[in-house]
Amino acid sequence: MNQITNVQLKTPYLVFLGDVTEMLYAKTGAGIVQWCPEAVVGQIRLPGCSIDLGVPELSIQNAVLAGARSLIIGVAPMGGGIGANWSKVLNEAAAMGMDIVSGLHTDLAETPGLVETASASGAALINVRRAPPRLPIGTGEKRTGLRLLTVGTDCAVGKKYSALALVKAMREQGMQATFRATGQTGIMIAGSGIPVDSVVSDFICGAAEVISPANHKEHWDVIEGQGSLFNPSYAGVSLGLLHGSQPDALVVCHDATRTQISTCKQYELPSIRECIALNLQCARLTNPKVRCVGICVNTSGLAPHKRTAYLQALTQETGLLCVDPLTDGCASIVDEIQRVWHGQAELA
């Protein structure tokens, strides 16, 4: 058994869904199937589970025959713990040599028998919520390659989703692009990354530098943002990530119906213009050429007939491209990136 913290997950995955009955609790599994279907051989569910990700239903044995190398816990039940009734499946998978991958608060080592089973088979128990040891202090040194960071007016406004949608659109336009994960679900999707909010605070910037190393000069790292400079609980994480990412481009994410900071209800959400201004001001410390290239808005809380008008008004106000990545995709923002950084002629 290998307690790995500096993750490099082994694909393909078998996604475990426990016995959840609401999609809300299976968001991790659904995200993996949506964003890296090629890495998923199937799902495994306990009796009573009513969620179906639309991938093959496999036993542990059949998953191994199909090539599965990791069992990914794709659910986060109420309370965030590992279910007492999961033990049999987890042990069976570990016994067959599959790594067990969790992003939950509970330590996998607390599952009865699992440490011993994994030790015997050589399987790893991986918690993607744990930061790797021995990260470096940030240096602020310029790295080659291009970087985009998604930032936001608050937590949970679509920074991961937008980053993934941007990478998809970049690749569709033939660009070199890599999604760089900074949170547990992102790490499962990417197969690697660092959960920056779990990093000791001296090393936030250093972690961000490790996440997006020097690369080919036309290659884009699209880095999953965390928190917000305007969320008092988490702004330190956001600033360290901003400095360490040295973004050339920022995309601001926002939820159209959010009016208060999610973790501190007494705080009003900043305006999008304030959010852009402070992020640009702080980002200039490590990249004076940074610019904001677009706004991704989650408009799902608006009445359907109001969504287009909302995005148009925001474009009017900010002079920036505004899209809902879920319904519009990010091709228009990527067009703008092509124009600015890759000398593409502007479309009429």
Added chain:
Amino acid sequence: MNQITNVQLKTPYLVFLGDVTEMLYAKTGAGIVQWCPEAVVGQIRLPGCSIDLGVPELSIQNAVLAGARSLIIGVAPMGGGIGANWSKVLNEAAAMGMDIVSGLHTDLAETPGLVETASASGAALINVRRAPPRLPIGTGEKRTGLRLLTVGTDCAVGKKYSALALVKAMREQGMQATFRATGQTGIMIAGSGIPVDSVVSDFICGAAEVISPANHKEHWDVIEGQGSLFNPSYAGVSLGLLHGSQPDALVVCHDATRTQISTCKQYELPSIRECIALNLQCARLTNPKVRCVGICVNTSGLAPHKRTAYLQALTQETGLLCVDPLTDGCASIVDEIQRVWHGQAELA
């Protein structure tokens, strides 16, 4: 033996100086003697040590008779480790029931025999560089009492010294004031605190809230700042500390001869005006009434005849009180605080 992380140090102290021969390496011990002489019963040195803190030379046995309850490692030798030749003294102190307090990178538990000795006597081995477990997430909720945070143009520009000098001046003027420590030497001086740069990044703001809890409405917490919003390596720590401290007053610290960021030499130091502006802008998130009340400058690198002119020019430029706390003390800044917050008539 008790591995304590949430520190509340037992005074009085016996300060251990090892065998160092340069004051640079004994700064921790010197700071303790300077700022809390009432907590120090004496010093203990190994053969070859040429540093003298001017306090009684005591054996372990005599220190215990004098009431010493903790042996404080007051040196940080080259490399930051615990000397191989320290083992006898540390074990002797632990055997007599004294807690052993260290701020070094090396774990005290690595000292041969020390864990066993401390277990037997009930002494604690305390590393003040370790953050306590189970800190809360920051809430951003307003607390009663007044708060001052020292911020800076960079790391190591006198934020701890200035905070201590401010508390001294406040007390001399009959004000209620408490120094709140956020780094290892500060924690030894205060006897408690949290090393915020060792806190997991999700909890920086929460740690700052714990450090300066609600208090009497006229009481000042003077919080030791860390890092700088302009130091790319550590700005995340600084922002979380700024938000969690909810300062009413900021004092900006600066080294008169510093031109580049200490950990990132390719970065120019910000101007003091830029530093004030960004700190105020970010601090307003959790305390809209924040104001900057003065500037503390380390002028020791300037020729003596240039110091006054330098401080006067800075006052001219910023409209703020500028002092070197080492030579001038902080009484004039505290006068300004009295005027603004305690309705004292302005001195003519």
